[in-house]
Amino acid sequence: MKKQIIILVVCIVFAAVLGGALYFLMQYEPEGEESSSSESTAVALVEKTEYDVDTVTIENGEGSFTIKNLGDSQYEIPEVQEAPLNTLAGTALKRMATLSATSTVSESPEDLGTYGLQSPSATVSAKYTDGSSFTLLLGDDAPGNNGTYGKTPDNDTVYLFSTSEVQNFKKSVFEFVDKTVTNQPDENYQQTGNIVYPDKVTLGGSFRSEPVVMQIVDAEEGAESELANYGLTMYTMTSPKVRPVDSDKGTDALTNLMTITADAIVAYEPTPEQMKEYGLDEPYSTAEFTYKDLEESEHKVNLRLSAPDAEGNAYLLKEGTPLVYKIAVSGLPWYEMSYGDFISTLLFTPFIDDIKTLTVSTPTSSYVYEMSGEGDELKVTCNGQEVDTKLFRSLYQTLIGIPAEEYTEEKPAQDAAILLAIEYAYRDASREHNTVQLIAGPTRKAFLFNDGDGEFFTKAGYADTILQNCQNLLEGKDIKPLY
Template identity: 25%
Template sequence: MKKNKGLIIGTLILVLLLAAYFVLRSLNLNDEDDQEEETTETVFEIDAEDIGQLQIVSGDNTFDFTHSDDTWSYSQDSSFPLSESAILDKVSYVTSVSSTRTIENPENLEEYGLDAPEVTVKVTDTDGEENTLKLGATNDAVSGCYMSLNDDNSKIYLVDSSLKENLQFDLSDIADKEEIPSITGSTITSVSIQKPEGTARLYQDSSSETGWTFADTDGSTVPADSSLVSTYTSNFSTLAWTNYVTYDLSNLGTYGLDNPTVITVDYQVEEEAEDTDSEDESSEDSEDSEEESTVTVDKQMVMLLGNQTEDSTYYYGKLQEDSCVYTIAASTIQNITEVNKEDFLSTKVADYSFADLDKVTFTRNGETYTATKETVEVESEDEDGETTEETKYMINDKEIETTDFNNFYNLITAMTWQSQDENAQPSGDAEMSINFYKEGGINVTVDFYSYDTNFYLVVDSKGNHMMVNKMDVRELFEAFDNAMSELNQ
């Protein structure tokens, strides 16, 4: 009995040892497999300068490039504006190709997508030796794709999928795009938009009360609100071509560029001034002249716009002096071209800063009140006795508290109209008239008339008929009357 028991125990130990052996052997084999998968092997390599020709076949596209005298050209059309940086980027992906796994003697090329490769690359060196890389299906699990080299189907390589992705492109992707000048909105002095129905123009105007004027296509003009001008001109800082279309300008009518909308932008840039110092200047003067100085230079950009693309996403366009046609985002262009005078008209009833005026005259309940300002010197209470300037507000030559003045004047400059109606006519006398005056500049009168249960009709001497919320006007009248009452006590 003891002998049989020992035999059984020995047998169990042997079974356990064999099981441990096979487990360890399996682990070692898996480790070897993992090490094999993680091993990176360079399977193709060539120096970029040694490439004489490069052919890339991707889908229906076949691109042939020639490399000579350190310059790349598009073989099918030597006049094509090939982007040197774009083609060098493509070349960089084929100069060194590494594999993370090699599949020996594959049974079925179709399984790897190599029966009909998605991309075929033929690299020919300067001695005429050719190498062909065929790229098949993508293995998303390992971010790789399968490749064969020189039609040797006994080996298939797993390479980084970025190789195939970067060699799938259109001709427009490698065109050298001419750049639209970088224009900051604050540097613009004039914008004109020439359309078939007429020309609209926004321009700096020293005679305008806002410093800007917008002239509509019908010839009418309005002072353009400076904040609205800033919003509009900021659109030019984002201008950029989206896609290259063609360099063939023989048939511009295809793109609507034979009768284009013309956008002309005048702007200014700061450039380094030329050194005009004479050679016999003193060393001190020479040192001063070495300091960097700039001058303001006037520039102009002229953009031609044609038709929209079929999906209306883009416009065809080109710069007047450039040699290619491109597309540009329709949303950006429409923000520039689809404007009229209402887009630049301020919604403020009378946005005139008192600091910029000589006087403001109020007529209310048959009384006239003239507001002016005086600058006086005030001696400091400090021991140094320095004097400072202080502005006093005067109404009919009587000082009014700054707070009292601002209480009603700020209501005027902040007041906005709800709508404009040229057909609305006042009846009766104005409940208040305000004249804003600056010698040689602003001279505008604004009259307030009761209109209906909701609005006052506010008419200014520029011809605007504005509907203003009745509560806002009542608040102004109350603040003004209170301030005048305090002043006369």
């Protein structure tokens, strides 16, 4: 019992000593030093409001320009009067309303050149509505990305500024200009959330042998035109030929026209000499298109672009805008697309109930299918022999499913054999027949002709599969898939 009491007393004494030590350490503050929480090295040089700033003039190695405060967060740069500005103009003006240095580097430096202030890299001057003014000279960046040196003209005290606070003062006037070339109409997004597509697009320029003209298919008008034969597609080509536009690659490329942002601006109000220098006097690629806003008002846009340079960039001019842009052509899918890139590989797919007679033939054989009734009542004969309707529907899918696999500008030899011909005759006697042909081409390839136009290769072996299926149908055997 006595031993336990001694241990308890020792523990109490130890706790008291430890508590005192902790209290002493917490209250101790080294002599001659102040708490870091109360220390501040920032130096306020200008303390005004945005509304007090009238103009800010920036002069640097890129040139000289002035930002004018128009009020209500509106700004103007007379040197690029007609150009839309980005947010940097407002940011620069606000910086000169409340400007502070992070610290004082030296009040009497031996050599201003050490800080890049013997020949400053930028001079920023602000004029205020009360008649006062302030000028800041900027020098080099401090080692280790710790800031940028600066001073005022009337004394040699060198300050350190946060680089992010003053970096805009070293930029070209073109960095203050909005690089948006085209964009979606704001009201459409805000009120409907719908994307606006170009209505009609004409792509030209020296790159293309002839202009390519495409337009959105009007569902009601298209139903009465030959475009109805092509099935569903958002765009159709009207020149140089009437063709459906590829629903993925083509539509995506045309949609891009509405959302173009340049990488840089290189000139304002270009002279004829500059137009030639930038390759815009005889443009390599052009795009002219129209679109409608929410109120159905039509807008027209005309773009002209130079040939790409070694780095894959081109110069761009938008009609009505006094700017020459620089942009990576990798972000412009339509830039070097031509006729063969846009046309759809989907041939026309006539509805089975619209067909009266279907003929599949080669130079040595022929299968003639006569159809009557429709839907579940469809009846089919082949060369006068009634055939299984379900099997015939499978055969029909292979006939309309012959894929256009590769665009080509080649033409068949004059003596090239016709591997297969398919002719569709319609129940509507006023509707012209349609013919699809597979004509012998290079090794294992066939030219795929549609009503006399042959612009694609397909596999020559498809002809053999179809002919075998025609015979299988007569014998009541299964229809083999085409691929």
